[in-house]
Amino acid sequence: MVHIQHTSPPIQAQAENDDQDKWSSKKYVKNASFVPVLGAPVVQLLDPQPHEHILDLGAGDGILTLDLEKRCKSVVAVDASADMIRAAQEVGCQDARVVDGHDLVDHELANGQFDAVFSNAALHWMKRDPIRVIQGVSKCLKPNGRFVAECGGFMNCAEVRGALHAALRKRGHNPEDYDPWFFPGPKTYRKMLEDNGFQVESMDLIPRLTELSTDIAGWVDTFGFAFLAPIEDEEERKRIVREVQETLSFSCDDGAWYIMYVRLRFKAIKA
Numbered sequence: 444m445v446h447i448q449h450t451s452p453p454i455q456a457q458a459e460n461d462d463q464d465k466w467s468s469k470k471y472v473k474n475a476s477f478v479p480v481l482g483a484p485v486v487q488l489l490d491p492q493p494h495e496h497i498l499d500l501g502a503g504d505g506i507l508t509l510d511l512e513k514r515c516k517s518v519v520a521v522d523a524s525a526d527m528i529r530a531a532q533e534v535g536c537q538d539a540r541v542v543d544g545h546d547l548v549d550h551e552l553a554n555g556q557f558d559a560v561f562s563n564a565a566l567h568w569m570k571r572d573p574i575r576v577i578q579g580v581s582k583c584l585k586p587n588g589r590f591v592a593e594c595g596g597f598m599n600c601a602e603v604r605g606a607l608h609a610a611l612r613k614r615g616h617n618p619e620d621y622d623p624w625f626f627p628g629p630k631t632y633r634k635m636l637e638d639n640g641f642q643v644e645s646m647d648l649i650p651r652l653t654e655l656s657t658d659i660a661g662w663v664d665t666f667g668f669a670f671l672a673p674i675e676d677e678e679e680r681k682r683i684v685r686e687v688q689e690t691l692s693f694s695c696d697d698g699a700w701y702i703m704y705v706r707l708r709f710k711a712i713k714a
């Protein structure tokens with residue numbers, strides 16, 4: 444029996460994490476519109492069916508959620524960022540809620556009612572306890588339900604990550620304390636899934652040279668904010684961003700900036 448709420452909770456009720464929310468839906472649209480566009484192969488791997496109920500984990504501003512809504516019976520979009528969920532509601536997502544992936548395991552959504560959990564470009568941000576996230580996904584799924592996702596994989600964005608590490612280390616900070624990403628290799632993530640009751644159907648590590656819709660500075664501003672947390676002085680933050688861009692000047696070709704993304708794409712079944 445499926446109990447899917449088809450209206451989102453009021454936006455005001457979700458704004459309580461605004462102070463800690465470093466995600467900006469405006470910056471995301473301006474600097475990262477390629478992310479949902481490049482999620483098309485993951486939707487293809489999901490192969491959503493008209494009768495299905497799907498959970499979109501780390502749904503962001505809801506662009507892929509809207510696409511899923513057209514193909515299946517219902518979609519619940521969850522994301523830890525109130526600003527992103529507000530944007531998802533504004534574009535018309537039927538049910539978009541502020542939920543941290545780590546909290547799914549104890550959440551009312553975790554009652555085995557979903558045919559599939561989908562996630563694009565979000566799992567690697569759930570670094571605090573990735574196993575807890577997998578356990579939450581499992582509790583949301585029906586038996587034989589599928590978990591289909593793509594996230595950053597081993598060596599993802601290594602050049603910009605390395606430049607950010609070097610900039611922090613130079614200033615006396617340990618970058619490991621601020622690095623927000625978990626980029627697992629396929630063997631590591633397969634084992635985590637299998638240890639938590641999933642059978643892995645496919646698991647691919649896919650290098651993808653990605654043209655940005657901004658430069659490195661815009662990318663760092665949109666995605667690298669966690670590295671700048673220990674730097675209080677605004678001018679020093681700007682210097683770091685400039686420094687990272689200069690270090691990576693080789694990644695500009697004919698006016699366009701590139702980052703070497705490496706994606707981990709998988710399909711796993713709740714055994």
Ligand SMILES: C[S@@+](CC[C@H](N)C(=O)[O-])C[C@H]1O[C@@H](n2cnc3c(N)ncnc32)[C@H](O)[C@@H]1O
Pocket residue numbers: 466478479482500501502503504505506507521522523524527542543544545562563564565568569
């Ligand atoms: C790069 S965006 C991807 C958004 C969307 N899936 C897409 O393809 O456009 C990553 C998203 O993960 C969300 N996120 C980060 N940490 C999270 C967490 N712990 N729980 C749920 N969502 C999280 C962010 O708020 C952000 O919206």
